Ligand SMILES: NC(=O)C1=CN([C@@H]2O[C@H](COP(=O)(O)OP(=O)(O)OC[C@H]3O[C@@H](n4cnc5c(N)ncnc54)[C@H](OP(=O)(O)O)[C@@H]3O)[C@@H](O)[C@H]2O)C=CC1
């Protein structure tokens with residue numbers, strides 16, 4: 001990785017050796033931030049700095065500056081963002097571009113100005129061109145047009161990667177980026193329209209089972225392929241990158257396994273125990289046809305995922321029954 005040459009002198013900060021360090025996990029109540037919080041707590045980190053959205057709105061520059069000046073976190077993980085599935089991305093393009101640019105710009109700049117040792121920014125596999133080569137290598141970035149349903153969010157995420165790179169180059173500051181594939185797990189967003197496919201189907205199948213419905217509507221044609229990763233695997237990868245990676249280039253984080261939406265729906269039906277039929281609503285968009293990432297760079301550093309989709313779905317449904325469907 002030629003780009004690493006630029007950063008050799010930046011890789012001296014151990015993360016795991018310093019469990020009393022102040023670590024700011026932005027977005028700690030969300031799917032990803034909560035998993036990172038659980039992982040860091042399990043590992044023995046004792047000084048997590050956390051603020052809910054109500055306590056600190058990360059789109060407000062002066063509030064973010066005041067927070068960083070006061071807390072001066074040593075490590076920063078950016079898991080706060082405006083996030084949603086295909087419908088939300090398509091319906092609220094202004095929110096997806098503006099809120100994400102604001103949050104990430106404020107957090108990255110303030111972290112740098114207030115002496116953080118290292119920052120990890122999270123993007124998403126939607127940064128790649130709609131028709132990127134499969135599996136998608138990191139260097140496919142900016143080689144073609146984006147998927148229209150999420151280009152606004154993707155542009156913000158690409159700006160986040162580039163901002164980390166620019167601060168590395170100009171300020172010799174250890175900012176890195178990870179690009180996760182589609183995620184799922186505890187504390188996901190189960191909204192009927194604005195969520196991602198996996199929590200949306202879990203809720204829809206569950207409600208259909210409980211209500212004795214004969215059929216469940218699933219969006220699109222069922223043919224798109226998606227790669228899913230359990231959020232606990234992502235949290236493990238985040239800690240791994242904080243410890244082991246200090247490079248200019250963003251790193252893909254995936255499971256390496258893809259399923260069609262039809263296969264996902266069939267698996268969900270089985271896990272939830274719904275016995276009716278699936279009906280496909282082809283008026284809804286399919287989005288990108290396929291986005292399997294090439295995560296071999298992260299694998300070559302020594303990280304591998306552990307949770308299978310079937311086990312992950314069963315665990316998440318158990319969590320849903322205990323926590324959401326009260
Ligand atoms: N979910 C997925 O499939 C994927 C997620 N990612 C990335 O992972 C990161 C986290 O996503 P995920 O956990 O799924 O999202 P969630 O929506 O579950 O969590 C996002 C968190 O950010 C907080 N937040 C949003 N806006 C603000 C704000 N203005 N000020 C302060 N906090 C705010 C939210 O708080 P509140 O809810 O109170 O607004 C929430 O706690 C994002 O960068 C996303 O791009 C990447 C690939 C896939």
Ligand SMILES: C[C@H]1O[C@H](OP(=O)(O)OP(=O)(O)OC[C@H]2O[C@@H](n3cnc4c(=O)[nH]c(N)nc43)[C@H](O)[C@@H]2O)[C@@H](O)[C@@H](O)C1=O
Nearest residue numbers: 084085086124126150195196197200218219220285286287
């Ligand atoms: C993580 C990723 O997430 C988004 O991209 P996406 O992968 O297209 O997201 P999705 O989970 O919403 O849909 C996946 C597929 O599933 C189909 N589908 C069927 N039935 C439902 C359904 O009920 N809800 C949803 N949401 N989708 C459904 C849907 O039609 C599509 O074919 C972007 O926000 C992007 O920005 C991003 O980063």
